[in-house]
Amino acid sequence: MKLTIAHKTCFSYQSMVRQSTQYLRLTPQNSVHQQIISWDLLLPEEAICTTDTWGNVLHVLTLDRPHQEIEIEARGVVDILDEGDSAPDPDxxxxxxxxxxxxxxxxxxxxxxxxxxxxxxxxxxxxxxxxxxxxxxxxxxxxxxxxxxxxxxxxxxxxxxxxxxxxxxxxxxxxxxxxxxxxxxxxxxxxxxxxxxxxxxxxxxxxxxxxxxxxxxxxxxxxxxxxxxxxxxxxxxACPVRGMRLGGGSENMQAVAAVQLVFSQQ
Missing domain, CATH: 3.10.620.30 (C8orf32 fold)
Structure with missing residues (x-):
């Protein structure tokens, strides 16, 4: 089963944020259950990509300039494989x-x-x-x-x-x-x-x-x-987006995710 995913997260702040860091676990990995066909992160700045303690793909997004909003988007196409309900997790x-x-x-x-x-x-x-x-x-x-x-x-x-x-x-x-x-x-x-x-x-x-x-x-x-x-x-x-900031006052966060089935064309 092939799925398309579009996940957008928007942060807006009451006043200017002096600096912020977002920890993004928004990138899936290949396994016996899923094969990544394409995947992209759309970010306001380039992020550092690493692997965290648990083996997850982690992007660290740091904004050192004043800002009052952040928009983060993940999107891609993934093939979900029919491989049962268990896996040995060899990696x-x-x-x-x-x-x-x-x-x-x-x-x-x-x-x-x-x-x-x-x-x-x-x-x-x-x-x-x-x-x-x-x-x-x-x-x-x-x-x-x-x-x-x-x-x-x-x-x-x-x-x-x-x-x-x-x-x-x-x-x-x-x-x-x-x-x-x-x-x-x-x-x-x-x-x-x-x-x-x-x-x-x-x-x-x-x-x-x-x-x-x-x-x-x-x-x-x-x-x-x-x-x-x-x-x-x-x-x-394991949460997809988690961050910290200096300044900004109150925060408003809106997240929208859509997962849709890709129908094959005959």
């Missing part, structure tokens, strides 16, 4: 064990630990995690606008609703409390459901020597409609 040099580490956004409380243990069976880890995924979505229905990206897992779990990053943070907390390495994934989703935005987040859990995908928001292990951008311990490690 990653990191041990999966690093993804056992909790973070402030994924620290489980007693309620999350109890919830995870209720549904997990060591003799059937994948089946157990799939059931856990379904039960979590029942407990935390998808509800846009009900949380903030800075809300930790214990808070959104207690609130009983959330969006994809909330589902992912709680599921990560569950997995790690069960001593299962798990990582946050950011990317795009092709879907006909207009209530779900194109930017998306899900989880990969390390079971039996491979990374297995769990999209809690859509209650599926299939990634046949997913394009992976970046991975990390939590949202802050």
């Amino acid at each position: 990653c040099t990191l041990s999966p064990l690093v993804f056992l580490r909790h973070s402030p956004l994924t620290q489980p409380d007693a309620e999350i630990v109890h919830f995870a243990r209720r549904y997990y069976r060591e003799e059937a880890p994948l089946v157990s995690l799939e059931r856990l995924m379904g039960e979590l979505l029942l407990k935390m229905p998808y509800q846009p606008g009900s949380t903030l990206v800075t809300d930790p897992a214990e808070k959104v779990f207690a609130a009983g609703s959330g969006v994809c990053q909330d589902h992912s943070h709680v599921f990560l907390a569950c997995c790690r409390s069960l001593h299962i390495p798990a990582r946050y994934v950011s990317g795009y989703l092709y879907t006909d459901h207009v209530e779900h935005v194109a930017t998306h987040a899900w989880v990969e859990a390390w079971v039996d020597g491979s990374w297995h995908s769990f999209d809690i928001t859509n209650n599926t292990r299939s990634t046949r409609q997913h394009l992976k951008l970046a991975v990390g311990v939590d949202y802050l490690d």
